[in-house]
Amino acid sequence: xxxxxxxxxxxxxxxxxxxxxxxxxxxxxxxxxxxxxxxxxxxxxxxxxxxxxxxxxxxxxxxxxxxxxxxxxxxxxxxxxxxxxxxxxxxxxxxxxxxxxxxxxxxxxxxxxxxxxxxxxxxxxxxxxxxxxxxxxxxxxxxxxxxxxxxxxxxxxxxxxxxxxxxxxxxxxxxxxxxxxxxxxxxxxxxxxxxxxxxxxxxxxxxxxxxxxxxxxxxxxxxxxxxxxxxxxxxxxxxxxxxxxxxxxxxxxxxxxxxxxxxxxxxxxxxxxxxxxxxxxxxxxxxxxxxxxxxxxxxxxxxxxxxxxxxxxxxxxxxxxxxxxxxxxxxxxxxxxxxxxxxxxxxxxxxxxxxxxxxxxxxxxxxxxxxxxxxxxxxxxxxxxxxxxxxxxxxxxxxx
Ligand SMILES: [Fe+2]
Numbered sequence: 001x002x003x004x005x006x007x008x009x010x011x012x013x014x015x016x017x018x019x020x021x022x023x024x025x026x027x028x029x030x031x032x033x034x035x036x037x038x039x040x041x042x043x044x045x046x047x048x049x050x051x052x053x054x055x056x057x058x059x060x061x062x063x064x065x066x067x068x069x070x071x072x073x074x075x076x077x078x079x080x081x082x083x084x085x086x087x088x089x090x091x092x093x094x095x096x097x098x099x100x101x102x103x104x105x106x107x108x109x110x111x112x113x114x115x116x117x118x119x120x121x122x123x124x125x126x127x128x129x130x131x132x133x134x135x136x137x138x139x140x141x142x143x144x145x146x147x148x149x150x151x152x153x154x155x156x157x158x159x160x161x162x163x164x165x166x167x168x169x170x171x172x173x174x175x176x177x178x179x180x181x182x183x184x185x186x187x188x189x190x191x192x193x194x195x196x197x198x199x200x201x202x203x204x205x206x207x208x209x210x211x212x213x214x215x216x217x218x219x220x221x222x223x224x225x226x227x228x229x230x231x232x233x234x235x236x237x238x239x240x241x242x243x244x245x246x247x248x249x250x251x252x253x254x255x256x257x258x259x260x261x262x263x264x265x266x267x268x269x270x271x272x273x274x275x276x277x278x279x280x281x282x283x284x285x286x287x288x289x290x291x292x293x294x295x296x297x298x299x300x301x302x303x304x305x306x307x308x309x310x311x312x313x314x315x316x317x318x319x320x321x322x323x324x325x326x327x328x329x330x331x332x333x334x335x336x337x338x339x340x341x342x343x344x345x346x347x348x349x350x351x352x353x354x355x356x357x358x359x360x361x362x363x364x365x366x367x368x369x370x371x372x373x374x375x376x377x378x379x380x381x382x383x384x385x386x387x388x389x390x391x392x393x394x395x396x397x398x399x400x
Contacts, residue, residue, distance in 0.1 A: 003042045004028040017341025020211045024052040033064035048282035055353040062104040072168040075385035079106045080166040081159040113374035128369045136243035136252045149182045151248030152365040160231040160294045162270040163383035170380045171354045177373035186247045203345035206363045209287030212337025223313045225399040226301040230273045233266035235294030250292035253324040275390030287360045292330045
């Protein structure tokens with residue numbers, strides 16, 4: 001039986017833009033907790049083709065969620081950040097956001113407010129991450145009361161040190177609070193350019209990494225296809241004292257990162273250097289996949305022989321170690337891809353299961369809940385058994 005894929009409901013904010021028509025599908029008439037191997041194959045192909053798959057009104061145990069997530073990478077075993085490793089590193093910016101389901105430690109309980117008697121957890125105090133603790137500036141209390149908010153942190157789910165970026169993430173909503181809408185403001189209050197985006201309360205926002213690459217001008221496509229990112233050791237600890245830009249896309253460069261000699265013990269061999277563009281295993285398309293907050297250096301290859309040099313950036317290659325320059329270049333390349341018209345803000349209903357291709361898109365937590373707005377989700381992703389594939393020699397010749 002061929003799976004039934006329907007378009008996902010897109011918000012009016014994407015109409016008339018070049019939002020990727022292939023991005024996102026709803027899967028109907030199939031229980032994701034009990035897929036046959038044949039059905040799973042179809043789901044896997046659909047996920048890599050469409051980036052996001054939504055199942056509505058699903059019953060899914062943590063065991064089933066782990067099994068489904070693991071099916072994308074049968075050799076993977078531990079949670080994307082290593083089991084419990086993040087929690088033991090109290091200094092990490094991820095520390096407060098993750099609680100483990102005791103029976104299935106690869107599945108995390110995330111959300112907001114107090115949750116009781118949940119899958120073996122007597123109680124859990126959950127806190128929805130908010131820009132107020134991570135951005136350099138914050139929305140004023142008056143504006144927050146009016147529903148103004150921000151993207152928290154655009155990212156890939158990945159430890160970016162030692163472990164490989166997971167292939168797929170599963171997010172399953174159990175409790176979703178009622179609430180109105182909020183308005184994401186991209187810039188600080190005093191920035192008149194002020195793009196905004198109306199979103200459901202507590203949305204998870206997604207953008208296509210394929211589109212992020214496709215809309216770049218030729219000289220930035222050439223730079224992207226030739227460049228790799230070297231991430232900091234223990235990047236979430238390294239970035240913890242630093243503060244993010246108001247669009248949630250990277251760090252303000254003011255030298256606040258933890259010095260490398262003050263990080264937990266690290267090894268050169270475990271540092272991750274990953275290509276900017278990751279090749280889709282089904283479509284062969286290139287996706288712009290960079291976690292800007294953790295990036296420390298850029299390594300640019302020279303133009304291939306015979307390439308047109310005029311206007312090319314770093315035609316002879318470069319190892320860029322100036323953190324300000326690294327951040328400036330990444331923001332230049334990534335910011336167009338999070339324009340309001342390119343964002344899919346998922347409107348969560350209880351018992352939604354969202355599967356997303358973690359190597360093909362960026363996503364972020366959005367908005368702010370009040371303490372009594374209880375939300376409980378299960379999240380699972382697994383550190384992959386392989387590194388993402390970068391551009392081929394042919395890709396470099398085609399785009400450089
Ligand atoms: Fe995430």
